[in-house]
Amino acid sequence: MELRSKSAISTGKGTFVIDYVILSDPQPDEVVVKMKAAGLCHTDYDSLSWGKPIVMGHEGAGIIARVGSEVKGLSEGDQVILNWATPCMKCFQCQEGNQHICENNSPVVAGGNGYTPGHAHLESTQWKGNPIERSFNLGTLSEYALLKESAVVKVEYENLNFSAASIISCGVMTGYGSVVNSAKVPAGSSVVVLGCGGVGLNVIQAARISGATKIIAIDINQSKLDMARQFGATDVILADKNDTGLNQAAEKVKQMTQGRGADYAFECTAIPALGAAPLAMVRNAGTAVQVSGIEQKITIDMNLFEWDKIYINPLYGKCRPQIDFPKIMALYQKGDLKLDEMITREYPLEDLQRAFDDMLAGNNAKGVIVFE
Ligand SMILES: [Zn+2]
Ligand SMILES: [Zn+2]
Known part of the structure; x- marks a missing residue:
């Protein structure tokens, strides 16, 4: 039986409409x-301009409404968190343990623009009589989402706050995983976080959970630094807008770390000009982590690499959904990982434009679209 689902649909030309898909x-x-619930991030805004109509949204949580004939371990009524890393478990990278860069299914690695050709039974979602792609093979900004079973992780949790759960699948996983899975920050470390938006705040709290003793948050916005402290920053630096490469901020970081630089620096700004900035913040043999996914061409002063510095750019915090989501939920349940506090505002689907406006104005740590 077909289902009608009210959805946010990107036109691909910079705008969206709210309409029904089948x-x-x-x-x-x-x-x-x-x-x-479906979390919003800048990728959703970018998806307005991907040049083709898509059902928007790539973060979310909900309840299983139907299962295919061969699906095991999931049934109607189960609470699930969605994920866009849907590992095949058979390819070279999956075998290597790099499920997030699966060679067959990753919407980032294989297909680009948030869609894997052939992966998602394109014909099964229709708009105006034509098949329509779903953002990251998910399309969470929709009353119902039709997905591979590998795109959901079941969570058993009483009185689940779906808004909190919905943000795990992107920003929380990316921030937390970059610290814990990729950089593997040990206890006692000093950590710098550049940019204290949704992802940056999760880097901060994951660093706190990992036992980092000095966590220096940098932002140009004082209110974001105030939030950073709530999530675990021990020190803050209010950066000057004119400090373009954050060189002055890097000097301050050095003063705070015995003149040496921090052990780790995480870039979470998505500002191309700051792609090299984490290198300026770390000590010799320190590790710079580019979390935000900068892809533009930039010029780097190679002196910044001196000496023995490491620069990594993990995707999706090396997400292994079936392993990491339950861990994140357990930390949330213990109160170590703050999620409820991260949600600034909830909106109905009809208010998506307002949610984007608030996000772009920097008013939200995280905005979430909620369904009745
Ligand atoms: Zn694979
Ligand atoms: Zn996202």
Whole structure:
């Protein structure tokens, strides 16, 4: 039986419409999720300009509404968190343990622009009589989402706050995983975090959970630095807008770290000009981590690499959804990982434009679209 699902649909030309899509019955390895909440991030805004219509949204949580004939371990009514890393578990990278860069299914590695050709049974979601792609093979800004079973992780949790759960699948995973899975920050470390938006705050709290003793947050916005302290920053630096490469801020970091520089620096700004900035913040043999996914060409002063510095750019915090999401939920349950505090505002789907406006104005740590 077909399902009508009210969705936010990007036109691909910089705008979106709210309209109904038609979902067909799930294929044997698919499920239908009734969405409860969908987090918003800058990628969703970018997806307005991907040059093709798509069902928007790549973060979310909801309840299983239907299961395909071969789906095991999931049934109607299960609470799930969605993820866009849907590992095949068979390719070279999956075998290497790099499920997030699966050679067959990654919407970033293989297909680009948030969609893997052939992966998602394109014909099963229709808009105006034509098949339509779903952002990152998910399309969470929709009352219902039709997905591969590998795109959901079941969570057993009483009175689950779906808004909190919905943000795990992107910003929380990216920030937390960059610290814990990629950099593997040990206890006692000094850590710098450049940019204290949604991802940066999760880097900060993951550094705190990892036992980092000095966590220096840098932002140009004082209110973001105030939030950074709530999430675990021990020191803050209010950067000057004119300090373009953050060189002055790097000097301050040195003063705070015995003149040496920090052990780790995480760039979470998505500002291309700051792609090299974390290198300026770390000590010799320190590790710079580019979390924000800068892809533009930039010029780097190679002196910044001296000496023995490491620069990594992890994707999606090396997400292994079935392993990492339960860990994150456990930290949330213990109160170590703050998620409720991260959600600045909830909006109905109809208010998506307002949610984007607030995000772009920097008013939200995280905005979430909620469904009735
Ligand atoms: Zn794979
Ligand atoms: Zn996201």
